[in-house]
Amino acid sequence: MGSIVENIKQKASDIYINYTGHHPLDPLTTSEINKAVSIVRETKGQLGYNAVTIAEPKKAEVIAWLADSTTAPKPPRQAEVVAIDKTGAIWDGIIDLDAGKIVQWEKLEGVQPLITMEDLIETDRVVKSNPKVIEQCGILGIPLTDMHKVYADPWTIGYDSRFGNSTRLQQALMYYRPNPDDCQYAFPLDFCPIVNTETKEVIHIDIPEVRRPLNKIPSNYHPKDIESAGGYRTDIKPLHVTQPQGVSFSISGREISWQNFKIHVGFNYREGIVLNNVTYNDKGTVRPLFYRLSLAEMVVPYGNPEMWHYRKHAFDLGEYGGGYMTNELALGCDCLGEIHYLDAFFVNRAGDAVTIKNAICVHEEDAGILFKHTDFRDNSVIVTRGRKLILSHIFTAANYEYCVYWIFHQDGTIQLEIKLTGILNTYAMAPDEDTKGWGTQVHPGVNAHNHEHLFCLRIDPQIDGQSNTIFQVDATKGPGKVGSAENFYGNAFFAKKTKYSTVTEAMGDYDGDTSRTWDIANENKLHPVSGKPVSYKLVSREVPRLLIQEGGLVEKRAGFARHAVHVTKYRDGQIYPAGRHVPQSSGEPSRGLPEWIAENPEEKVDNEDIVLWHTFGLVHFPAPEDFPIMPAEPMTLLLRPRHFFLRNPALDVPPSFCVTPSGVKEGNGVVDATDRLSKLAFGGNAGEGVRGACCG
Template sequence: MGSIIDNIKHKVAGVVTKFTGHHPLDPLTPTDIALAVSIVREEKGQLSYNAVTIAEPKKAEVIAWLADPDHAPKPARQAEVVALDKTSALWDGIVDLDSKAIVRWEKLEGVQPLITMENLIETDKVVRADPKVIEQCGIIGIPPSDMHKVYADPWTVGYDERFGNAIRLQQAFMYYRPDPDDCQYAFPLDFCPIVNTETKQVIHIDVPEIRRPLNKIPSNYHPKDIEGDGGYRTDVKPLHVTQPQGVSFSIEGREISWQNFKVHVGFNYREGIVLNNITYNDKGVVRPIFYRLSLAEMVVPYGNPEMWHPRKHAFDLGEYGGGYMTNELSLGCDCLGEIHYLDAFFVNRAGDPMTIKNAVCIHEEDAGILFKHTDFRDNSVIVTRGRKLVISHIFTAANYEYCIYWIFHQDGTIQLEIKLTGILNTYAMAPNEDTKGWGTQVHPGVNAHNHEHLFCLRIDPQIDGHSNTVFQVDATRGDGEVGSQENYHGNAFYAKKTKYTTVAEGIADYDGDTSRTWDIANTNKLHPVSGKPVSYKLVSREVPRLLIKDGGIVSKRAGFAKHAIHVTRYADGQIYPAGRHVPQSSGDPSRGLPEWITANSSESIDNTDIVLWHTFGLVHFPAPEDFPIMPSELISLLLRPRNFFLRNPALDVPPSFCMTPSQVREPGLKKQIVDAADKLSRLAFSGTSRQEVAAACCSDH
């Protein structure tokens, strides 16, 4: 099977993909997964598999191979294996697929592996059949005959000091669905079972002192309900996105070439999309920009201090896996236009490979005006429309959907855009109950609690090489009072740059008053005109602070979220800022990023191989407009070239329309060009290439 998969040619949307052997950072194929499991099974016997994924080679080995793939040794193909034995003991291992040998096998104590989709589905069934759960349902008016209408959203338990982390637990948020098509989140139940994941037993039920009645009023979003509430809008006309000549990108294996960019697209069960070895061809010189970009972790703490609600603080990547929860995408719905898809391959509990079809969507979109100028003196004009390459995946974390878009722009900018949609996590409330400000009644009897969505972006830069430095950049008023010689009118301001030189110094918060940004610079290379170091600037404005107080359980577990910026020196294996195994961690001792910082606080991060960790996101105070299904809410940040290119790198993008000053002055030519605009527009829509349209637009007459 592997030889077939590794050598097939796959044609989608005009893109020919050639699989000619793996790249060292390629995800494991189904054949790789099956081989890893067979090696472990032969030596270790029957196990339950939690994860089998690529063990990324050491950075130095990959860099050496990338520099000279014909002569440098290719890094070993290895698999990380996380498994549970019959006693529920956790084992962490590395399997070398080339030598077919286990090279590391370690039993771990005091940690729990992530909760898989199989675990979630099982818990949903377990609670429905449990006599104690049936009893609680009866108390609030749901008869035993209706238990098939009861549903659970299982979450890892977070951390509960009553149970600790010796056994693998889930908590089940309970809902009711009177009709098969009802939105269950309109019918939240007021109790919370705790389930032992391994024994599949309900071990405890948290019940409030004052019971809350079951809501009786539905709130739905399916077609039959919309049709019964006035129907759908009738003035929405078709919108078609076409590329008659195909797309402008090419793919070889998992490496994409587009508009001078090259990027390798990895994917794993935890982070989802991982972008590797991003380079830019600057007029024949291939310049490295980033070695690795990924969303490495996220935390969603809820703001209600009552009962079990403090346990609601999901680490959706570290506790469930953004890759595991990835959707199979659909053409025309999730992605629009000429699409290329990549599949994702994982392992199930039995050790069998499984496939998520169309896990990653790759396509181009119109990006609006790239640049434009009209000279007011003569109305000469140039306007160039841009396009963007979008690499995306969407994952569903119980009630929420997270739409992750990595976007490449023609001016060298890389953008990360996240859309949040799906359904609010809801809780039952009594008539006239005071939400105390911790939430909002979004529907009669339905309370949606305040919460944050905080994402941690891991940036492993290679700005013209691997020796980089981070500068904090603050818009700052110039010295001198109004009336002084150096600042008579008080109008002076400048970009104040603060260099981070040690790990301890490389910790910072966002400051909106100074429009704070961060330069990731190569100080060994100066721009020939500005004299400033070549750099990429992190521009991120949606950076709320972690609202959980110091000493709180979330603050201890999610130490990475206490600050917007942390900078560390690169070390192999330091990938996950909340630690390798997140479920039921107590924060004592701290794991992941806080642990690395404490151990290496005096280490230099100046002009060396570094990693920048950035926490960003939003605070969500729910409203009725977010229910029963939430319109997408957008978060975005940019990595922009600064002093990197000699001048605007997008000048060679063919213009959409141009009329030069000399053309304007030529008698009769202006009218000819203006009259030609409609024709040019029709050419563009008829399939004529952008270059041909531009040539027709700007040709001499």
């Protein structure tokens, strides 16, 4: 086993090519984080650090440097700092690492920075030692000697008008583990402490008017429990994924080259993976596709209107940080095959750089059939299996896991897939209690509330250049009634395209009846055959509405989710659609995307440097099959080339099996169908052997 692991490590190291210096969009290294903290300490003294990350250079500077790195100046290397002083005041700063000085330092009012993992762990400790919390546990039948079996899932408080946003607060969702390996979510407690993050005090406890008893029945998912319930399946045979000749991608620093794609892979504490300067080498011409792609925000509103449950609407990226919550990935478990990993670097409260090993997994997978055709006339056939490159990270937000996969396909398609797994957020339930439709009893005494998972994808396109336009595309019945000259049989239909010309016009909702998609087009360049603008199409089918009433708390705080699509003109620094600092915002005034739109509602967004914001996701009505741990539920969307390539760009992928019409004949007959299928089944791996024999 050891030799196999070493071999894998060696192959991973072999994919590196020569690389010197940093890319302007590379994440900060540990030494750069330490340098930024050192510069701040010299003038500002001892502070607590909430974040130290790359301050992304101005887009124009990066574009100029990418166009000619020999003559254009390299953008300055700067760090963005969020710090908290001893009084609890919040400071935003920009540190010039090249010059070794602070270039911006601002005290913030009326906002709170995100909650870190250190904050969460400390809150769990504070809650369990609080006398009033101990008292409430006693009321539910948990003795003092069992307080080490009590656990808190700290959440940001959302917004509670009783406490405002002048101090950093968390709410603690309470659970119990009778035995060390028990699933705590089977034993929810019915009260909710509120904690001052800075003073480490419980300032209030929300207690329901009608108390719910503590459940006594476990529901677990660890091996010993499965064995006691009948054991694991025994009919699963080994499945091995191997690439004897190594991988088909190469990495230079943080740039990945694969199948005509080139992608710079960034990573930050908030968004996790950030893809920059995605390009495609189209037969020798490097064509820009996207300047920046990222999951910029998400919100998970819960649907129970009763006291304190309305506060359960986590902005998992803006309030906790998808990067901060990232898992260290493990070969054979999180990723399978020939793997290369990239680490992530952050700061802790004390200002020390910390490393999350194996934060990003880079690997290839079989992608099934890329294209195929069989001619029924002569039995000629071609089938080509595809390959895909996957860049992934997984983050754990208390009870939930989010598995994020950026997938690149050989036909130029870029896919984003997210798998949701982990454990339902649960609440105590009295016997025969009416859930009122707001939730489901998934286990005796355990209520799992309805909720949504809404993600906001930030797309900064550069489709053959920086000037792009968004078109809404709807499948539409043709004009004219049945019997009319223009549509006699009533069968005409077409793609109706609506240009988004201004920011106000550029607010679109999904319509399944019209199979609505959105074209990201460069109107300045037309396809030589179709005559249509070169474009990439956003294909996204899982786009539920934000199920919050207009004027509701979540609707105000998550303004980005009011529509499936928004378009804004690009501006440096406009990255986070719910605002730069999200915790404890009330939504008044609006922050982020609604604020930017309101500043210039008639701003022109056609044939401009634009950003497309897309909110998608799913609605989760829990069921017993989701408990005690939820099978992964996937959702996906595509960015597909349309009128971009001259023809199918994957024609040069070697076929897995091919018999041309002229090669079908054998003597006076035709290749036996059984023989042909036999060759396909046993000789068609990666086009090996059969390709040469049958495709000449």
